[in-house]
Every structure is written in structure tokens, then in C-alpha cells.
Amino acid sequence: MKRIITQIKNIERIEKELKNxxxxxxxxxxxxERFMQIPTPYLYKDKNIYLFFTHNDEIYDEIQFDSxxxxxxxxxxxxNKNRKNDPTASYHFCATKISGIIRKxxxxxxxxxxxxxxxxxxxxxxxxxxxxxxxxxxxxVIDTEEIYSIEEIGG
Numbered sequence: 001m002k003r004i005i006t007q008i009k010n011i012e013r014i015e016k017e018l019k020n021x022x023x024x025x026x027x028x029x030x031x032x033e034r035f036m037q038i039p040t041p042y043l044y045k046d047k048n049i050y051l052f053f054t055h056n057d058e059i060y061d062e063i064q065f066d067s068x069x070x071x072x073x074x075x076x077x078x079x080n081k082n083r084k085n086d087p088t089a090s091y092h093f094c095a096t097k098i099s100g101i102i103r104k105x106x107x108x109x110x111x112x113x114x115x116x117x118x119x120x121x122x123x124x125x126x127x128x129x130x131x132x133x134x135x136x137x138x139x140x141v142i143d144t145e146e147i148y149s150i151e152e153i154g155g
Contacts, residue, residue: 001154002088008096008149017075017096017149018044022122024073026051026142028102030062042071043118047144049098050105050114052136060138069102071142079155090155099146105139114139 008014027037038059043050049071053060077092105111115136 003152003154006151008094008151011147014096014147014149015044015047017094018049018073018098021073021075024049024071026069026071028069029064029067030059031064041122043114043121045114045117047147048100049142049144050118051140051142052115052118053138053140054135055137057138060140063102063140065104065140066101069100069142071098071100072096077151079153088155089153092151092153094149094151096147096149098142098144099148100142100144103141103143105141111139 023039023041025037025039027035029035036059040051043052072095074093074095077094079089079092105114118136
């Protein structure tokens, strides 16, 4: 078995991955004994990750704000069997991890702007006048401290 791992350093390529993907996994500590990984849709904006919660979401109430979290996306890439450098590859993916501090977003004007951006990303085919934003009334930001991205090919 062979693995080729390449670190991606091109910020434009990394940002394209973050903008074009629809879901990721946030890993966070809820208390001293409990850690959780939650798959979730997200919004990437201004080098930060924004997550949206409902008013009765129990996870939101348990988040330890101003603590370190990690957020990861993985995109499967179709294997190109005609590659000259590795015709035996059976998998190919790109993964990006963001580490940072999780904080509440309290600015109502900014929250409204984020909701519109969220709707544009996830409701592209829906009439925006009929959207119910009540399901995403709490917003958190992962204030990015580090972005790490790799591409892996193997088989």
C-alpha cells in the first residue's frame, strides 16, 4: 500500500474548499469529562467558521465558550486512474482542519447578515421570501487561529 500526503499551502485553494463544502465536524469539550464531535452545516466567512443553532438546542447550552475547538471538512475526490505518477491509487481526498476559539455572536445586525449568507448557500433553489430563520437563531464563530490542509492519495 502506498500513501502520498501533500500539505496544501495555497490559501486560495483552501478557502475554495471551505466555501464549497457543505458540512464539517466540530470537536469540542462540553465539560471536564465529556468531549463531543458534531457533524454540522457551516458558513465560512472572513477566515472564520460560523455555526447555527436553534433556540432549544441542548448542545449550544453546553458549549464551553472561549475554549479551543477543532473543525474539519473532508472532500472525496474522484480517483483518476490515468495519473502517470500513481495509476494504482484507490482513494483521493482533501481534508482541512481549522483550530480556534469558539465564541458567541451577539451582534444582531451581523447575525442577520450571516443568516442571509447561510440561506444563499443552503437554500439556493428556494424562494428566499418564504424562509423561516427561526431554526437558526443562535450563532457561534470559530475564531480561526490555525488552518491546516492536506491532500492524500493512496492505494
